[in-house]
Amino acid sequence: MTTTEAPRRHQAQATDAQKWTGRVREYDLVKEFVIALAVVAVLTAALAAIFSSPDEKQVTLSTWSRSAPNDFVLTAAAELDGSSGTASYGAPYTHTPDAAQKIGPVSLQHIAGVTHPINTASDFVLGPLTGVPADPALSAALRTWRAATPEQQQQWATAYDDALTKALDNDPTKVEPGNYGPVPVMLDRLLTTAQSGGLDGALLSQKQFFATDYTKPLLFIADGSYLEDQARAQHLGGDQWGMMNETGSYPGQAWLWLYTFWYQVSPFSTSGNADALVWGLMAVLSLALVLVPFIPGIRSIPRWVPVHRLIWRDYYRQGGAG
Amino acid sequence: MVISHLIAAPVNLDHPGHYVHWGVIQLSLANLIVIAVMVVIFIAALLLPFPKDRNRR
């Protein structure tokens, strides 16, 4: 920057801040606002009438267990033996070591702590089963389970989970014979409870009557493949730029383009810390957007890319005097 | 509200969308149209003449 440019920049700043004392034109702000309101109202009414809005039906534990029973039972087995996504998530749900995401050496996830504890075996399987009425086979299975040591319980649950994973179509009826204890009966009863609609209510009402927190049933459903299958069919998957998309052919959230972009490229696309890294990067970029007036280079782009010459072409044509 | 009963979404968007693929970019056709329309409107706003001051003193 030359010495003659520095004073000119200051002069420009001083002039830009001064109250305008040049020529003015009539400009009816209230009329402009009323017209804008009318235009937007009419546009909205027309768009809504022509295109409507999407409403894809929700997945319940009942619909999931009826549409994809094998996936449901496989997921329930993973909840019981502690290998599901939720069971091994780390904070805020579980104390699983080394599960939390990091930005460099810092794990904000870990620091926040386990503030919404979930024990998937008892919350998603054993608790709801205890509420099932008058079923002698289930009662016997639960007695056997409770009488066993934790190590025995883990051995039964893991063995059955592994066997289900290997079975054709993960079908419980095609599982290899093995030592699974009461687990097959328990999970079969969980399936029938879910199919009858009893599980949706059980997961919500474990604490109170007026329940508005759907964390437990949502985490259970999301641990399975069924919800993801429905979502990916609608192009909502993370690697499908799904964050920007809406179900069907509706326009989605185009303004999330930069947030979802990072997930598509390395190193984020292959990193286990992708969520933490992308969130951190977007926090920095958002701050940069807010602070554009103070960032050298960025704040000069409007001078280099002279869109303003189009906007103020009449003003400049009249010699800048107005 | 009579309108909602008379006009049941004449343009039905409740079917699988079309997607445009360009390298790593995957854009839904609907989003692409929205963005394209926004750019067109922006350029039009820059180019279209604005009404002159009728009460020029």
Added chain:
Amino acid sequence: MTAPTMPHTWTGRVRARALRDLPPDQLLPEHQPVYVASWIYVFGVLTLAAFLVVLGTGGVLALKGPQWWHRSSTGHYFNSLHLWSVELFMAFMVIHLWGKFFMAAWRGKRAMTWITGAVCFLGSIGTAFTGYLIQSNLDSQWISTQAKDGLNAAGIGSFFNVTDFGQMLMWHIALLPFVVGVLIAVHILQVRRRGVVPPMEIDLRDRVPEQMTP
């Protein structure tokens, strides 16, 4: 003749300060500088108008509760109105942002105008996000179970629990509209206070001295 004394009541001082910073004919002027003569200037008011339609349609949806639109075609139409007014709101706001960026509209002590506008933009994205979460359909279920990973990774997922429908509903219809509304009001008052940013001088030597005289 004695100089007018500063009021001693809080009310008087607030009024004096308000009148000093934003006298009525500056708050609602009938004229603008001659350079305010481009269609790019209407996108601020279009954004504001869309915001009001968003609020209004949201208010109607609130009348009958969050499940109304699933079982009523009138409710579904108001949901559609709310969705499309949001699409228009975001589109107009972004075009407004493009215009203001290329005008370098933060010049002349207008940094706060830019800052409040950018925060409005980010706040609107957050508000829209909570809206998608409370649709109570497949989209909500997927968005919440996906978004929780980003928020948990940032350490705030338990405080801002996207799978807690009740919490997200209250953020969406009470907390965030209030905050965004206040920010929009401050943003608009900033524009009125400082005036519309003058054109960039291509070369200061072009500036005619007479321009600075009334």
